[in-house]
Amino acid sequence: MSTLSSSHCSASYSSTFNGRRQRSTKLSSIPKRFVPVKSARNSYQNLVLLQDVSSTMTPIENDSTLKKLKDGLLSATSSEECEDVVGFDSNDKNSTVSITVVGASGDLAKKKIFPALFALFYEDCLPEHFTVFGYARSKMTDAELRNMVSKTLTCRIDKRENCGEKMEQFLKRCFYHSGQYDSEENFTELDKKLKEHEAGRVSNRLFYLSIPPNIFIDAVKCASLSASSANGWTRVIVEKPFGRDSESSAALTNDLKQYLAEDQIFRIDHYLGKELVENLSVLRFSNLIFEPLWSRQYIRNVQFIFSEDFGTEGRGGYFDNYGIIRDIMQNHLLQILALFAMETPVSLDAEDIRNEKVKVLRSMKPLQLEDVVIGQYKSHTKGGVTYPAYTDDKTVPKDSLTPTFAAAALFIDNARWDGVPFLMKAGKALHTKGYVESRNRFLSHTCV
Numbered sequence: 001m002s003t004l005s006s007s008h009c010s011a012s013y014s015s016t017f018n019g020r021r022q023r024s025t026k027l028s029s030i031p032k033r034f035v036p037v038k039s040a041r042n043s044y045q046n047l048v049l050l051q052d053v054s055s056t057m058t059p060i061e062n063d064s065t066l067k068k069l070k071d072g073l074l075s076a077t078s079s080e081e082c083e084d085v086v087g088f089d090s091n092d093k094n095s096t097v098s099i100t101v102v103g104a105s106g107d108l109a110k111k112k113i114f115p116a117l118f119a120l121f122y123e124d125c126l127p128e129h130f131t132v133f134g135y136a137r138s139k140m141t142d143a144e145l146r147n148m149v150s151k152t153l154t155c156r157i158d159k160r161e162n163c164g165e166k167m168e169q170f171l172k173r174c175f176y177h178s179g180q181y182d183s184e185e186n187f188t189e190l191d192k193k194l195k196e197h198e199a200g201r202v203s204n205r206l207f208y209l210s211i212p213p214n215i216f217i218d219a220v221k222c223a224s225l226s227a228s229s230a231n232g233w234t235r236v237i238v239e240k241p242f243g244r245d246s247e248s249s250a251a252l253t254n255d256l257k258q259y260l261a262e263d264q265i266f267r268i269d270h271y272l273g274k275e276l277v278e279n280l281s282v283l284r285f286s287n288l289i290f291e292p293l294w295s296r297q298y299i300r301n302v303q304f305i306f307s308e309d310f311g312t313e314g315r316g317g318y319f320d321n322y323g324i325i326r327d328i329m330q331n332h333l334l335q336i337l338a339l340f341a342m343e344t345p346v347s348l349d350a351e352d353i354r355n356e357k358v359k360v361l362r363s364m365k366p367l368q369l370e371d372v373v374i375g376q377y378k379s380h381t382k383g384g385v386t387y388p389a390y391t392d393d394k395t396v397p398k399d400s401l402t403p404t405f406a407a408a409a410l411f412i413d414n415a416r417w418d419g420v421p422f423l424m425k426a427g428k429a430l431h432t433k434g435y436v437e438s439r440n441r442f443l444s445h446t447c448v
């Protein structure tokens, strides 16, 4: 049995799970190698940028060997990693990168984005000239933003003596601008501030949308029309959930394309950046013990379990519209399943990995209602402490029927996995502390 810790930075992903081809695109400007984890120390290695799934699927060539893959998995130098993984050239002195965290006052920004940016800075993966701007409606000064951010930064990579100093340096590069997400005027003000910091250099701009999905397009429109870079690149990172279903996902892509080219859009799934998820490929493809056992012949069932011991805690405005299936299963757990079950990719190129994942998803049998269980957490008292029900959260409608727990049995209709149930369980406010497990039940009853 293996357990994922819940502390690492982000990873972007190929978004569409139905395997449809949507368009062909050139992605030369996007870093495209899948970079494996060599050690747990460098957490920026966990930031995996994969290409858009809508680019044309390339034919599989036959020159790949497990050895090539293994060499790839165990190679990659640090400087290469920085550039490949992050897409910034840390030695570039002539340009700037301005990173705007849109929704900077929110949960994701505090918990993950600012700490991940600090981790990149700490590992010298950001260019010499960079600025981080928080953008949200809440009123805050630069100092207040820095104070908020400082509380969430940790030297989680390892405790180096100069960490405090590095934090100070990082915080000095953080600024805040308050504005509405649908106001071109407010984004023009931001543009003005960004220009001041860019000081006439080539300006590259990254907008990280850390806001509820219903305002993605407003923000993209305003950022693109009023705060795009005039002489460098402009990119946008979009968080999950990427739509509610196939139609809304396609609609979101279409809407985004009114303002951005496909190679400016990065869809993200931070679970792909977790060490154990990354190490899945290492475990499978560079380990002679496991690869031959990885099939219906030896595995009785596979379980992916996501368990949090806290509830929505004020995030009901977002969560209640999506529920646990769209919040966790459709993206995080399905991505892990696809990585787990895919055939050996031709190479470690993002496209090759994506193509194998898509094949798994296309081979899945449609989920049957009788193979799904859903639930919602109720209030309970334990050890004298009363824990609130989902509907006690002020941001959740009192009559909500949104599931906060779901379990499902999925089946992959291919030669390797025929008849092996892939069990997914995800729940908020469960008794167990935050973790994700992946259990492979071998026929001999051993767990990995």
Ligand SMILES: NC(=O)C1=CN([C@@H]2O[C@H](COP(=O)(O)OP(=O)(O)OC[C@H]3O[C@@H](n4cnc5c(N)ncnc54)[C@H](OP(=O)(O)O)[C@@H]3O)[C@@H](O)[C@H]2O)C=CC1
Binding pocket: 103, 104, 105, 106, 107, 108, 109, 111, 136, 137, 138, 181, 209, 210, 211, 212, 213, 215, 239, 240, 241, 270, 315, 317, 318
């Ligand atoms: N939290 C997490 O762990 C994860 C979240 N995500 C995704 O990241 C995105 C942001 O999530 P999270 O930070 O949790 O969300 P929050 O609910 O914390 O929202 C982020 C910010 O957006 C603004 N906001 C919230 N609701 C509205 C609204 N109805 N209209 C306009 N602005 C609003 C608020 O800022 P202000 O009022 O100051 O403008 C808020 O601080 C979502 O797409 C979510 O799915 C993905 C992975 C993990």
Ligand SMILES: O=C1O[C@H](COP(=O)(O)O)[C@@H](O)[C@H](O)[C@H]1O
Binding pocket: 006, 007, 008, 270, 308, 327, 328, 434
């Ligand atoms: O995407 C999400 O993930 C978090 C859990 O992430 P973790 O890295 O802390 O395990 C979850 O709480 C949130 O509901 C969901 O949107």
